[in-house]
Amino acid sequence: MSTVLLCGGTGLIGKRLTQLLIERNHQVIILTRNQSLISSDNNQNPTYAHWDPSIHLIDLSAIQKADHIINLSGANLAAKRWTAKRKHIISESRKQAGELLVSTLKENPNQVETVINASAIGWYGSDAVHHGMATPFTEDMPPGADFIATVCRLWEESIDPITLLNKRLVKIRTGLVLSAEGGLLHELMKPARLGLATFFGNGKQMQSWIHIDDLCRIYIHALENQSLHGTYNAVAPKPVENKMLVTAVAQKMKGSFYITAYVPFFLLKWILGEMSKELIKSTTVDCTKIHSTGFKFIFPSLESALNDLL
Numbered sequence: 451m452s453t454v455l456l457c458g459g460t461g462l463i464g465k466r467l468t469q470l471l472i473e474r475n476h477q478v479i480i481l482t483r484n485q486s487l488i489s490s491d492n493n494q495n496p497t498y499a500h501w502d503p504s505i506h507l508i509d510l511s512a513i514q515k516a517d518h519i520i521n522l523s524g525a526n527l528a529a530k531r532w533t534a535k536r537k538h539i540i541s542e543s544r545k546q547a548g549e550l551l552v553s554t555l556k557e558n559p560n561q562v563e564t565v566i567n568a569s570a571i572g573w574y575g576s577d578a579v580h581h582g583m584a585t586p587f588t589e590d591m592p593p594g595a596d597f598i599a600t601v602c603r604l605w606e607e608s609i610d611p612i613t614l615l616n617k618r619l620v621k622i623r624t625g626l627v628l629s630a631e632g633g634l635l636h637e638l639m640k641p642a643r644l645g646l647a648t649f650f651g652n653g654k655q656m657q658s659w660i661h662i663d664d665l666c667r668i669y670i671h672a673l674e675n676q677s678l679h680g681t682y683n684a685v686a687p688k689p690v691e692n693k694m695l696v697t698a699v700a701q702k703m704k705g706s707f708y709i710t711a712y713v714p715f716f717l718l719k720w721i722l723g724e725m726s727k728e729l730i731k732s733t734t735v736d737c738t739k740i741h742s743t744g745f746k747f748i749f750p751s752l753e754s755a756l757n758d759l760l
Contacts, residue, residue: 548608
């Protein structure tokens with residue numbers, strides 16, 4: 451149907467998205483820093499091309515073949531402790547990728563119609579609670595003030611000039627992605643195998659999640675529907691408390707043969723440093739906007755998601 455240039459295609463989300471794009475007859479070119487993946491066989495799907503945003507390097511032939519670009523690029527948030535150096539890498543890896551795409555499309559002939567850029571619900575910061583209730587975050591709300599919110603703001607600002615080039619821009623603010631292959635769920639499965647359901651802090655923080663297949667389907671929905679533009683939250687309709695998520699995983703894996711345990715914040719902070727704040731942050735996010743475009747979730751409830759993944 452079209453050629454999709456996928457930045458960040460070798461990560462957890464990128465691998466699954468590549469599979470689903472190919473199933474829908476799209477040709478996929480994955481931009482990667484790993485030159486060993488690049489082959490001279492152009493008949494493969496996907497194919498690979500080289501880029502390195504940190505030194506402003508990109509394969510122009512890949513850009514010129516592309517009809518659409520999906521940018522998932524960015525250093526893994528949870529891979530290492532958040533030292534000052536690591537926080538700089540997290541922020542710059544996203545900012546540099548966006549800036550490189552903008553400048554490359556501005557300075558070189560291309561046929562790119564659409565750019566879809568990843569972002570995260572970390573944009574919003576923590577829930578504001580009034581009378582015991584949190585008002586769900588919608589796409590028109592301003593960014594928060596913490597580190598991740600600042601990263602998301604810079605991330606989105608780096609790609610915003612695409613609209614000045616007469617390209618359609620869609621930004622996807624992603625919630626906690628559930629996949630049995632990696633990410634949060636994969637980490638929760640480890641203690642669950644031992645019969646433990648371990649809550650973070652008091653376990654009452656709201657977590658806005660999404661099944662990896664629904665997330666990838668949102669990207670494809672945005673790609674194939676020209677009416678979509680602007681920002682969309684990619685979260686399932688029913689956020690849950692952390693203790694509900696953790697307990698549901700343990701029940702799915704062990705039935706009634708598990709015990710619950712709280713991991714106090716001071717211990718999380720000692721182990722993870724500043725990153726620990728993200729585990730106890732409550733973020734209730736609304737998905738009405740993407741739903742109003744005709745998108746239908748395959749896994750709207752936590753039960754349906756875990757039934758599929760576990």
